[in-house]
Amino acid sequence: MTDRREEAVDVLRQNRHEGYTIPSATLYPYQWNWDSAFVAVGLAHADPAAAKRELRTLLDAMWPNGMVPQIAFWADAEGYFPGPEEWDAGTDEVQTSGITQPPMLVPAARHVYETTGDDAFRDELLPLLDRHLSWWVDERSFDGDTVYVRHPWATGMDDSPAWVPVLESFAPEEITDDLDYVREDRKSADLSEQRPTDWDYDRYVALVRQGKALDWDEARLREECPFLVEDALTNAIFVRACDDLAALYASAGDQRKADEWRRQAEHSRAGMRERLWDEELGTFVSYDRVGDRPLRVNSVAGLIGVFGEVPTNEQFARLRENLRENFLTYDYACPSYVGPEMDYDRYWRGPVWTNVNWLLADGLRRYGAVDLADRIEGDSLELLEREGFREYFNPETGAGRGSDRFSWSAALYLDWTT
Numbered sequence: 001m002t003d004r005r006e007e008a009v010d011v012l013r014q015n016r017h018e019g020y021t022i023p024s025a026t027l028y029p030y031q032w033n034w035d036s037a038f039v040a041v042g043l044a045h046a047d048p049a050a051a052k053r054e055l056r057t058l059l060d061a062m063w064p065n066g067m068v069p070q071i072a073f074w075a076d077a078e079g080y081f082p083g084p085e086e087w088d089a090g091t092d093e094v095q096t097s098g099i100t101q102p103p104m105l106v107p108a109a110r111h112v113y114e115t116t117g118d119d120a121f122r123d124e125l126l127p128l129l130d131r132h133l134s135w136w137v138d139e140r141s142f143d144g145d146t147v148y149v150r151h152p153w154a155t156g157m158d159d160s161p162a163w164v165p166v167l168e169s170f171a172p173e174e175i176t177d178d179l180d181y182v183r184e185d186r187k188s189a190d191l192s193e194q195r196p197t198d199w200d201y202d203r204y205v206a207l208v209r210q211g212k213a214l215d216w217d218e219a220r221l222r223e224e225c226p227f228l229v230e231d232a233l234t235n236a237i238f239v240r241a242c243d244d245l246a247a248l249y250a251s252a253g254d255q256r257k258a259d260e261w262r263r264q265a266e267h268s269r270a271g272m273r274e275r276l277w278d279e280e281l282g283t284f285v286s287y288d289r290v291g292d293r294p295l296r297v298n299s300v301a302g303l304i305g306v307f308g309e310v311p312t313n314e315q316f317a318r319l320r321e322n323l324r325e326n327f328l329t330y331d332y333a334c335p336s337y338v339g340p341e342m343d344y345d346r347y348w349r350g351p352v353w354t355n356v357n358w359l360l361a362d363g364l365r366r367y368g369a370v371d372l373a374d375r376i377e378g379d380s381l382e383l384l385e386r387e388g389f390r391e392y393f394n395p396e397t398g399a400g401r402g403s404d405r406f407s408w409s410a411a412l413y414l415d416w417t418t
């Protein structure tokens, strides 16, 4: 094993708690939803038992209605805001946040199943994954095709410039009378230039306090929450998740269920092509259901449509042009956003993220764009080898940013180098 691979295994071992892996010891001391999915992808090779356990623990946090929360607070920890009391949500089993994250756990489950060939694991997970994806369709879709989220944190790309017009559309005081809070994320190191602004945080916190005041009641939030967004990234992963669930059912011999989820994938794909495609930008964009408008920015979120095989061949030709002309002109692929608000060092406003590169490279290979996928993977490996397992990277200098010894960076390095 190379030194970097050994170090990756060590990062994951150190960040592992009882049955799950925290994203980072300095910034995120609990279990996070899509982080655990990426961790399971990497662990599938290095420690298959831990990979299976990671996903089981995440599914143990599922709400009775089928929502899998963004955060599960399995054990007390210091140094994160907002913690369990702030959210005041969860199940008899565990306190959680009141929102979800992209359903990456389904593609991860398929990956772990196909790596291990463990039929019992597949059969145990199938009904749980089904319940989760059914929740998206039943609770989080206006039209039965595309799905929506109700907090920027649910998209995984917290401070993407795409959310600014929605966050500008309400004053935090309109939805909560308590805006007192202290950020923890800038205490451990001087990350003020690399983390979301206070303006963003005021709105994140107001949305949490509104949700808590409404007891996380979906029906009431659908009426009152000012942030109801069909996110391009979540939808791409959702489409892929439906396909992957169908594949898992097919391998278990349940053709009826396999057909059902394939139809859902097709239906959601069609909805995305029709409503979220932006020909001028050459990408998918998110849609604000409250303001009834597309959120037209050139974010890598839209390019990840390829992960769900969403673009038609014509759309793909345009998307590839956009990728080449606007994203691959930086020294390191692939910046998370390009446009007037681009900031090379700030979180989801420009830096390169390894999970995004992993999704994009996987999707590009599905379209036969091997050269582009190789470029993105090659840059990712160069950054990880040179800078270590940082959370994100400056697309021009490659300098590591955010926390160090970050779990999904280590996990995806293991997957790429297997």
Ligand code: 2M8
Residues within 6 Å of the ligand: 023, 028, 032, 034, 035, 070, 153, 155, 156, 157, 158
């Ligand atoms: C970041 O988001 C959390 C809230 O979920 C935060 O900033 O406190 C995002 O990068 C998100 O995608 C990620 O899942 C999480 C943990 O790594 O951190």
